[in-house]
Amino acid sequence: MDDRQRYDRATAHLDPPFAVLDLAAMRSNAESMVRRAGGKPIRVASKSIRSRPILERILAMDGFAGVMAFTLPEALWLVSTGLRDVLVAYPTADRAALAELASDGRAAREITIMVDHPDHLDLVESAVAGVRDRHEIRVCLDIDAGFVAFGGRLRIGARRSAVREADQAADLAADIAKRTGFRLVGLMAYESQIAGVGDAAPGSPARTRAIRWMQARSRRELVSRRGRIVHAVRQVADLEFVNGGGTGSIEKTAREKAVTEIAAGSGFFHPRLFDFYRGFTGRPAALFALPVVRRPAAGVVTVLGGGYHASGAPGPDRLPQPYLPCGLRYDPDEGAGEVQTPLLGQAAEDLRVGDRVWFRHAKAGELSERFARLYLVDGEKIVEEAPTYRGEGRTFL
Ligand SMILES: Cc1ncc(COP(=O)(O)O)c(C=O)c1O
Numbered sequence: 186m187d188d189r190q191r192y193d194r195a196t197a198h199l200d201p202p203f204a205v206l207d208l209a210a211m212r213s214n215a216e217s218m219v220r221r222a223g224g225k226p227i228r229v230a231s232k233s234i235r236s237r238p239i240l241e242r243i244l245a246m247d248g249f250a251g252v253m254a255f256t257l258p259e260a261l262w263l264v265s266t267g268l269r270d271v272l273v274a275y276p277t278a279d280r281a282a283l284a285e286l287a288s289d290g291r292a293a294r295e296i297t298i299m300v301d302h303p304d305h306l307d308l309v310e311s312a313v314a315g316v317r318d319r320h321e322i323r324v325c326l327d328i329d330a331g332f333v334a335f336g337g338r339l340r341i342g343a344r345r346s347a348v349r350e351a352d353q354a355a356d357l358a359a360d361i362a363k364r365t366g367f368r369l370v371g372l373m374a375y376e377s378q379i380a381g382v383g384d385a386a387p388g389s390p391a392r393t394r395a396i397r398w399m400q401a402r403s404r405r406e407l408v409s410r411r412g413r414i415v416h417a418v419r420q421v422a423d424l425e426f427v428n429g430g431g432t433g434s435i436e437k438t439a440r441e442k443a444v445t446e447i448a449a450g451s452g453f454f455h456p457r458l459f460d461f462y463r464g465f466t467g468r469p470a471a472l473f474a475l476p477v478v479r480r481p482a483a484g485v486v487t488v489l490g491g492g493y494h495a496s497g498a499p500g501p502d503r504l505p506q507p508y509l510p511c512g513l514r515y516d517p518d519e520g521a522g523e524v525q526t527p528l529l530g531q532a533a534e535d536l537r538v539g540d541r542v543w544f545r546h547a548k549a550g551e552l553s554e555r556f557a558r559l560y561l562v563d564g565e566k567i568v569e570e571a572p573t574y575r576g577e578g579r580t581f582l
Contacts, residue, residue, distance in 0.1 A: 186565070189509040192472065192543060195562045201474040201541050202490055204556040206239065206571070208563045210468035211453050212246075217465060218452045219248030221435040226250040226446045228272065228428060231259065233450025235553035237266060238571040243453060244268075253428075253448045257282040257298060259574075259581040264295045272297045272325060272428065274373065274448070276305050283312035286322065287366075293320035297371055301327040301346035303360055306367065313366070324361060325371035328354060328414055330429070332378050332403035341399060342378035350410070351417035358421040369422040373429070374411055375448065376438070378403055380431030383461025408441055415443040433462050454549040457506045458495070471552055471559070472508065474541040478525065485516075486533045488542050491526030493555050495547035502547060509543040510535070554580070 186194070192205060218227060228251040229243050240263075243249055251270035254260040257277040264271055276299050277283065286292050300306060306324075313319050329349040331342025348354050354372075361369045379400045386393055415427050427445045430438030432452035439447055451459055455467030475488035495503040504521045507513035512532035519527055528542065536542070546552040553559070557576035561569040574581065 189543065191565050192474070192509070192562065193541065194565050195567050196474065196560060199474075199560070201476040202556075204471065204473040204552060204559050205562050205567075206454070206559040207468070207470045207472070208561050208568070210455070210470035214452050214455050214467045214470055215243060215246055215249075217467065218432070218435055218449055219246075221465060222248060222439045222447050223436065225439045225444070227435070228253045228446050228448045229453075230274075230431070230448050230450025231255060231263070231550070233432075233549035234453060235550040235574045236559055236571050237263070237268075237574070237577065238569075239453075239559065240268065250446070253450070256581040257286065257296070259579070260296045261285055261289075261292055262579060264292050269295050271295055272371065272373070273299055274327075274375075275299055276301065276327070278308060280308075280312035283309055283322075284316050287313035287316045287319040290320050293322065297323040297325045299327050299373065300324050300361070301348050301357070303357070306361065306364060310364070310366070319366065321366055321368050323370045324367050325373050325426075325428070326354060326357060326361075326369065326418065328372060328374035328411070330374035330376040330407055330411070332399055332406065334402065341403070342376065343381075345375065351413040354414045355417040355421060358418045362421055369418075370425045372415060372418055372424055372427045373448075374407070374414070374427075375431060376403065376407055376429065376434060377431070379437065380434035383433065383458065385463045386461045404437060411441060412443045432459060433464075436464060451549040454546075454552070456495075456549045456552075457545045457547045458502065469508065469545050471549065472543045472545055473505075473552060473556065474543050475526070477536050477538055477540045477542065479538060480533075480536075481527065484531070484533050485527050485529055486513075486536045486542075487525050487527045489525055490522075491544070492521040492523045493544075493546060493552065494521065495551055497548075505544040505546050507542055508545045513542060 227249050230253045232255040253274045254271050260271040260273045327346040329346045361367050429444040430447040432449045454471035477486045478489045479487045510532040513528040513530045516527045553573035558570045558572050560567045
């Protein structure tokens with residue numbers, strides 16, 4: 186039985202739209218990520234999952250340790266439900282959440298917040314000033330891992346921290362050490378230009394060559410810079426962890442001596458944008474089904490909804506992929522629509538009103554913002570339902 190038949194059969198009693206997670210596919214993706222990490226633990230990026238029971242399932246597997254959360258309120262909630270060791274990977278300016286963190290012993294033990302500038306420390310100090318008996322706040326230093334060339338005229342990689350060199354990192358570490366109420370426990374440097382950019386994209390061979398050149402140069406530069414930074418900061422603080430990488434760079438980042446753990450999330454669901462890497466292949470694990478609601482002309486069907494664009498620089502690669510049956514494509518004039526989406530192609534001929542089309546999201550966790558639950562499919566059956574953050578009434582971003 187092919188995947189389309191299997192998914193159709195498992196969900197025959199449901200009315201789309203709905204989302205499913207193929208557990209066997211996710212397990213196989215997770216195992217491959219662990220192999221690629223070569224013995225270093227993987228911290229699970231919650232943004233790429235956004236479902237508590239799924240995070241728990243992953244953390245129960247060998248090779249995974251800790252959560253990389255995206256907001257402090259999210260981290261507080263996760264810890265209140267029993268999850269441990271949660272690193273908030275982006276700076277927070279949420280004063281109420283900071284005050285809650287400082288006043289709650291368990292949260293303060295389990296959560297680490299991100300800083301890259303004394304302004305962050307000042308903001309925390311003012312947010313927690315009114316808290317009596319406050320607990321020490323665990324902090325992690327975010328380092329810029331971007332690629333810079335041609336005297337600074339070329340810069341590639343997410344714009345995150347302004348801390349780039351060992352002396353800057355050591356200065357900020359010393360500032361943290363000087364202040365009361367903080368403990369520097371970690372370093373993080375996320376090389377998005379390697380981990381998040383496929384090096385086998387279809388289309389332009391020249392672009393692919395340029396990406397490979399950039400990534401090779403960037404890796405070489407980062408190995409030595411990250412090593413120097415970690416060495417310098419370790420003179421000032423006892424670091425518990427040095428985090429780096431993402432799904433696209435696991436095996437490369439894991440080889441660096443200075444890195445103690447890898448962050449990864451997208452690889453579990455293996456969304457469309459992760460099809461284009463030379464180093465690994467995954468199995469699409471998260472899918473959503475939309476119903477065919479009309480047939481406007483020969484060779485065209487229209488499905489309900491569909492406009493679940495992924496974040497990032499806008500472009501066709503941010504659209505969901507019409508996945509099964511294969512051979513469907515968007516109408517270039519309409520794309521993926523707010524309430525309906527026409528799909529063109531030979532495969533449309535065989536689809537009737539009430540049939541379903543299976544899609545993959547371009548990214549991973551954003552799918553969970555669209556659905557209250559994920560139906561967990563094993564083989565030909567739904568074995569469980571897992572609420573998403575949205576299904577638990579939580580929207581953090
Ligand atoms: C700090 C950080 N680490 C790692 C990742 C990689 O996550 P994923 O494996 O989901 O691509 C990201 C993604 O944006 C990130 O922001």
